[in-house]
Amino acid sequence: MSEVPLSGLGHFGSRVAGRGELVVQSRMGFSDPAQMLDGLRAVRDAPVESVGTITLDSFTRTGQLRRARDEVLRGTPLNGYPLIAHGAAVTRELIAEFDQSVFPIQLRHGSARPYALFKEMLAAGITATEGGPVSYCLPYSREPLSAAVAEWERSCELLAAFDGPASPVHLETFGGCMLGQLCPPDLLVALNILEALFFVQHGVRSISLSYAQQTNPLQDREGIEALRVLAGEWLGGVSWHVVVYTFMGVYPESREGALSLLAASARLAALTGSERLMVKTVAEAFRIPTVAENVQALRCAAAAARGTEPGEAHDDCGEILHAARTLVNTVLEQHSSIGAALVAAFRRGLLDVPYCLHPDNANQSRAIIDSAGRLQWASTGAMPIAAYAPAHEARISAADLLSMLGYNRARFDSLDPGHPDRTVGATTSSERPTPCP
Template sequence: MNEEPDTKPALSVRLHDYVSEQKQRSRTVWQPRMGFGDPIKMKDGLAAVADQCDFARSGTITLDAYTRVGDFTTPLNSLRSGVSLNGYPIVSHDKETTKEVASPARNNGIPVQIRHGTSRPQAIFSRMAELGLEATEGGPISYCLPYGRLPLAKAVVAWKDSCKLMANRIEHGHIESFGGCMMGQLCAPSILVAINIIEALFFLEYGVSTASLSYAQGTSDAQDKGAIAALRKMAEEYLPLGTWHVVFYMYMGVFPKTPEGASRLIYDAACLAIRSGCERVIVKTISEAIQIPTIEQNIHALKLSASAERKYDQEPLTEREKEHFEEVYMEAKSIVDAVLNESADLGKAIINCFKNGVLDVPYCLHLDNRGQTRTYIDGDGCLRWADRGALPLNRSISYIGRDKQLSSSEFLEMLDYKSRLYDCRTYQVSPDYHG
């Protein structure tokens, strides 16, 4: 028998409800990746985001590296010693402290999402339930393969238990699949789309109310716009109506080092997200390549991104974008269907499909990933298959990229592709922005 959900007062509005309401008003929700160990600074950060009333926004509490690996003692010892953390230790700080930290969001009617990065999130979910926080991110695949050595089978069990905990103790719990951000860059769009759908189905199967589907900006706007359309079509076909929305991540790979290049990439990414109809956007800052962003840099980036709403609306696909949509949709559907046909137990299907290569993430070194797939960037800036491994793709389809052997120098050039593109010349940020 399931326990009754906890009835703790909410520390913020529900993320999915808020995003849905803003969508009805044709507004994009802009969200930073902010996290500080000091409760006063974390509260100041949320207050600064909440005070931005000119656009829709969501607060974030990003957790620290110690909490991600289950160390709940070191964070407070570090803070007492004057050592800064790269995020907020939500399990270590007492509940009353975190309630005070989150109060600016509650007082201003905006949501707060907990972002963490751990493959064993039970303690984090339990603390969220105690606090009345309902939104987080991750997944059994996306928070396991890129981040450590925990066997995938153990991550699947941990996430199954965590989803059940959320279903039993958190009313209207929400999890954002991190599947669209696998490895940060150079992962084929169809893999990103497929993992999103698989993880969202996993969340819903174990009682989570709603999910969001992520997509990280790649190397080609046309390919990304087609891929996002494919992700949305897949969600319409595989997920219940009203249970999901799409969140766009600004480029997760090597970021431009110059302020001008970084600013232009942020603005261009915002424009792409709007033109693609994404409901929520995770915003990067101009200091991504240099340091942990300050509160001021986060607010500057939010304002710069939101300024794009004055110029752009969602746009239909061009013919080139339609071609990308078709190829990504066909590949992703083949992968998802193969996983669903593997076993009625989705957790077991995930484990088996990584063993047999039906799921295989390019350039991922985790022991449970076969590592037979590779991608490369073609002359148009699009990600193509260099090696398809054992993925269940129709090799006769003409759009599938040619097999290609990559040298180490070519791989390193691919990693810096976006950074070189935006740092190579001076950009003028849109005059629409007056931050």
């Protein structure tokens, strides 16, 4: 956490930093306000350090507001909470019983154009959210990157101008979760720092930095340590913390595999001194989880984290740190406006997300999982980090890609004696789940 006093830093950022132990958080979002209220109550009352979440539905996050309103009028269950269809008054009433200085609530959305969502969010009394001009454009939309950057500039300025009792608004960059998997840590770290600097340039003062668990725990630790080093260098004068995401790719199908992967992410967060963890549930491979399954995931993650003490951080995190710093410096050289620099960097291929099909992404870079389970560059395209890629590019077939996408599922399902993949992968005893309380 940066050396900025906690007072006056908003409910969400100050409460996460002030808990003293890992804060675990679900992604819950239900279209019915009564069900959403029940979910928030269940999380608040669980015997864990947590914060609340309201996750929006796909119609609202993609701007299909009329469709969202129509479905609400029909009583159709949606895959999240339709904030604008319900309106600020309904949402304000929904969250009225929660003391957000103790149990703050974050709005999660997934929108490349969030301005209208943020206006409604603030009107409803919620002052924490997430996303970013790159991280919520390239994976989730076909909006031109330049349009997303412009929208996020005015959206950040809206958040920065808020002067209510829970100010300043907290904003989490999703830059460490690009595509959920198969994005090497140096690029995840660089995108985190660049989006955070974009937020700061447009007035945001309370920030969190994300990192999605990948395929090798040691490499993930190095990635998070590099992220903390660069945040310390670049984010002076603002409050920040780190949030780890339980693996966001193809999830284990077996109960033991799912709980083992969740426990591994909790231990990763605790070992790296990260302040918050976004959890996943045993239902992740099949359907939207219930309130009870979300609460179970929170309890299991908290139990796994309690048995893990933070490890000693290293000032030099190796190639990940150096490559990420190179990417950040190269992008910042493109323009004094960080938004314009990001657009220019993607146009020139100086930033290039592997396997991302957005029209503004060069899609010339490629990543592979090596024999130790580490994510490595097979090709860096035009990015200025060729020195950190193998001397000879690896050829990646469709079968190779499918195998890599299923790597963690096969590895963690192998822990289940009755699962067909029992002999696949090589998990260790440290990856087995802590029994849930």
